[in-house]
Amino acid sequence: AAPPPPRQTCTRSWAPPATAFVLSSELPSRGAVYSVFQNLDPRSNGQVVFSDFEEAGILVGMTHTQIQNLFKALDKAGKGYLTVRDWAAKDMEHRLQQFSRLYLRKTRGPSMKDIGAPEIDSLWTAMKMVVSKLSLKGSGRSIGHERVLQAFEFIDYDSNGSLDRDELLDAFHGLGINIKQEVLDDAVRLLDKDVSGNIDYYEFVQALFPTLRQGCQVGAL
Structure with missing residues (x-):
């Protein structure tokens, strides 16, 4: 009998777990996604380094491999950090909305709004x-x-x-x-x-x- 054909494998990009958005299907606004970048830039130098991105990824339940893959996909130039323009890449919009929604729900609650702001x-x-x-x-x-x-x-x-x-x-x-x-x-x-x-x-x-x-x-x- 002929040997079975080799198994095909594929590498999947990160996506949030199916149960992550049970309470709300609302996507964060552009301003809300921008606010996540600001939060991950504690030095306010316009750069999000991997360690800060990794901490946020762990917070939303991503694996280390998923965090690395998403960071690499955003940092197309291989700089080792992310800028606002990296964060605004149109081809990454959906994945960043998902990431931002999880992050904002973890840090602000289901409404994703900064209700503590005066x-x-x-x-x-x-x-x-x-x-x-x-x-x-x-x-x-x-x-x-x-x-x-x-x-x-x-x-x-x-x-x-x-x-x-x-x-x-x-x-x-x-x-x-x-x-x-x-x-x-x-x-x-x-x-x-x-x-x-x-x-x-x-x-x-x-x-x-x-x-x-x-x-x-x-x-x-």
Whole structure:
């Protein structure tokens, strides 16, 4: 009798367990996925190193091999760390949404929302918080245009160069800033100078981060 054909094997990419999302099928927003990157970057230098990613992977129930494979898939250039642009890769969107959903449910509960964040009722306070959260702690707390551009591009999912009202709100939430509705109204009035209904990057930098053009430090606010 002829020998049986050799068994075919395949390598599967990581996917969450089937029972992981019983309580909710809701996917996290772009802002929520961005907030996970921020959480895994405790040094606030714009880089997620493997040890921090591994700790998060263990928290959500991944095996060491799954963690390594997902990190490698994200770090296509083999840098040894992840940047916001790695985190925003369109071909990794679904896997990162799954990962972020598990992580947020573990750290924030079933709602995946940062319910402990205070509700901000002043646009000026919200603006100062955004600047502080995007500061580079390893470089004198100064802010670079690149840092702001990365955050903007991440939230701007359709890559049309502008944020609409919902995306702007998501951007605030992604940075852990819970603003009241009237603050969002004030932000739109301030940022949408051409009354187009959208906020382009020029408006975003000019109005929300005026200190960038002057090279000011966070402490100067």
